Amino acid sequence: EVHLVESGGGLVKPGGSLRLSCTASEFAFSSYTQAWFRQAPGKGLEWVSSISGRSDYMFYADSVRGRFTISRDNAKKSLYLQLNSLRPEDTAVYYCATEYCSGDRCTTAFDPWGQGTLVTVSS
Amino acid sequence: QSALTQPPSVSGSPGQSVTISCTGTSSDIGNYNHVSWYQQTPGTAPKFIIYEVFNRPSGVPDRFSGSKSGNTASLTISGLQPEDDADYYCSSHTSTNTWVFGGGTKLTVL
Numbered sequence: 001e002v003h004l005v006e007s008g009g010g011l012v013k014p015g016g017s018l019r020l021s022c023t024a025s026e027f028a029f030s031s032y033t034q035a036w037f038r039q040a041p042g043k044g045l046e047w048v049s050s051i052s053g054r055s056d057y058m059f060y061a062d063s064v065r066g067r068f069t070i071s072r073d074n075a076k077k078s079l080y081l082q083l084n085s086l087r088p089e090d091t092a093v094y095y096c097a098t099e100y101c102s103g104d105r106c107t108t109a110f111d112p113w114g115q116g117t118l119v120t121v122s123s
Numbered sequence: 124q125s126a127l128t129q130p131p132s133v134s135g136s137p138g139q140s141v142t143i144s145c146t147g148t149s150s151d152i153g154n155y156n157h158v159s160w161y162q163q164t165p166g167t168a169p170k171f172i173i174y175e176v177f178n179r180p181s182g183v184p185d186r187f188s189g190s191k192s193g194n195t196a197s198l199t200i201s202g203l204q205p206e207d208d209a210d211y212y213c214s215s216h217t218s219t220n221t222w223v224f225g226g227g228t229k230l231t232v233l
Contacts, residue, residue: 050220109171113168113170113171114168
């Protein structure tokens with residue numbers, strides 16, 4: 001069974017930076033698109049960014065473009081999210097997730113998800 | 124990247140059926156079969172229950188079904204059980220290679 005574990009969250013002041021990591025258990029990590037999502041306290045889910053298996057394509061939500069950077073290291077089976085110029089509205093639990101593939105066909109859904117890491121932006 | 128529209132809450136008694144709607148636009152739901160549904164209970168990560176409008180991953184009971192008409196997707200849960208009490212989110216891939224979510228629907232099993 002595939003497991004994803006996020007780390008790197010914490011308390012940071014507005015304007016500060018953090019780097020989130022997501023490490024995968026044994027599976028063909030490099031073959032799959034990975035994504036970051038977030039959920040502000042008491043709010044709904046929001047897609048943040050996604051990256052293709054070979055890092056050919058990276059996409060960002062309008063709310064984070066220019067401030068956040070997604071990257072991956074397939075050799076380490078790890079996904080990263082660099083968060084810069086943080087704002088109070090970036091406070092959320094950040095989840096990483098893997099595109100869902102059934103047999104040889106991959107979809108635009110995501111499964112599994114990690115357990116999340118909390119980022120709090122406050123002075 | 125406008126959010127999809129879901130009702131804030133629905134409810135039903137055990138054994139009944141409920142349907143949760145999810146309305147988007149021609150840039151997402153209307154022109155693509157890339158709708159997914161997720162179930163989330165407090166303090167846990169989302170659980171994936173439907174992909175590509177109506178497909179269920181293995182392990183998801185057939186009480187959960189999805190459909191789409193025009194710009195609106197729907198999740199129907201039949202034979203409600205107490206463990207179905209949760210938040211449900213729809214999501215769609217879009218024409219600009221982004222993903223949008225609905226605001227979530229709180230299902231209360233009475």
